[in-house]
Amino acid sequence: MSINESGKYVCVLTTEDDQKVRKDLFIYLRPVFHTNGSLRLKIEDEKHPFQITASSTKVLRGETAILRCPTIGYPTPSIIWYKGENKKLLELESSKRYEFRGNELIIQNVEDTDEEIYRCVAWNNFSISVNGTSSNERFTATLDQKLWNLYLG
Numbered sequence: 110m111s112i113n114e115s116g117k118y119v120c121v122l123t124t125e126d127d128q129k130v131r132k133d134l135f136i137y138l139r140p141v142f143h144t145n146g147s148l149r150l151k152i153e154d155e156k157h158p159f160q161i162t163a164s165s166t167k168v169l170r171g172e173t174a175i176l177r178c179p180t181i182g183y184p185t186p187s188i189i190w191y192k193g194e195n196k197k198l199l200e201l202e203s204s205k206r207y208e209f210r211g212n213e214l215i216i217q218n219v220e221d222t223d224e225e226i227y228r229c230v231a232w233n234n235f236s237i238s239v240n241g242t243s244s245n246e247r248f249t250a251t252l253d254q255k256l257w258n259l260y261l262g
Contacts, residue, residue, distance in 0.1 A: 178229030
């Protein structure tokens with residue numbers, strides 16, 4: 110089975126006496142990062158396989174930068190973007206310069222202060238049942254990418 114096959118399926122069975130029985134089947138998938146190769150992904154610590162580092166992005170000062178968070182999952186993951194290092198993480202909010210479009214962060218008119226680590230945190234929730242006990246769990250995955258501000262002067 111491929112990670113692209115997660116989602117909701119409907120199974121309709123016809124019994125011997127022509128009764129139709131419909132059941133929903135859910136194939137859940139925690140957030141994972143999936144790319145076509147344009148963004149290289151690396152697991153830095155095998156103990157934390159859902160904390161990923163991506164290849165850096167380079168952009169000219171004054172131009173627009175587009176950072177991608179190539180996550181998939183079921184239910185569809187929510188994404189939060191941060192700027193900075195671990196102890197100085199700042200959650201980004203939509204503004205004139207920062208725009209969120211699907212899984213992308215768009216930074217308008219890149220400045221020197223934009224040269225930083227950007228982190229996307231993708232998360233979703235679903236119920237897990239083990240030995241008859243169910244619990245609603247939150248699953249997360251993080252992706253860090255460095256934005257380099259180039260100046261041709």
